[in-house]
Amino acid sequence: MASNQTSRAARIRRHTRVRRSVRGTAATPRLAVFRSNQHIYAQIIDDEAGRTLASASDVEATLRGDTASKSDLARQVGALVAQRVKQAGVTAVVFDRGGFRYAGRVQALADAAREEGLVF
Numbered sequence: 001m002a003s004n005q006t007s008r009a010a011r012i013r014r015h016t017r018v019r020r021s022v023r024g025t026a027a028t029p030r031l032a033v034f035r036s037n038q039h040i041y042a043q044i045i046d047d048e049a050g051r052t053l054a055s056a057s058d059v060e061a062t063l064r065g066d067t068a069s070k071s072d073l074a075r076q077v078g079a080l081v082a083q084r085v086k087q088a089g090v091t092a093v094v095f096d097r098g099g100f101r102y103a104g105r106v107q108a109l110a111d112a113a114r115e116e117g118l119v120f
Contacts, residue, residue, distance in 0.1 A: 015099030054084035078112030
């Protein structure tokens, strides 16, 4: 079994590799996902300006204490971040999976964001 340090280092290497080609612009900002063992976070980032346009996570007051599964919470976070960024006038993003496999909670978040109208 791989130690926590080697698993984390491998994820960071994968994330670095993904970030070589994924850049957020004002027209198409980057939807960055971070998944910990307990929580999931999503940010919409304009890399050119260096600022976050919108963010959502399952530790927010509106989602905290929810007894839903982690995948259901990821869906709620995806829908929430999509709604917030659409209010900011953005409809298209590039997806940054953060070195995580596109499966499970990461995929649930992405699918929910697409259902809310985000294009990526």
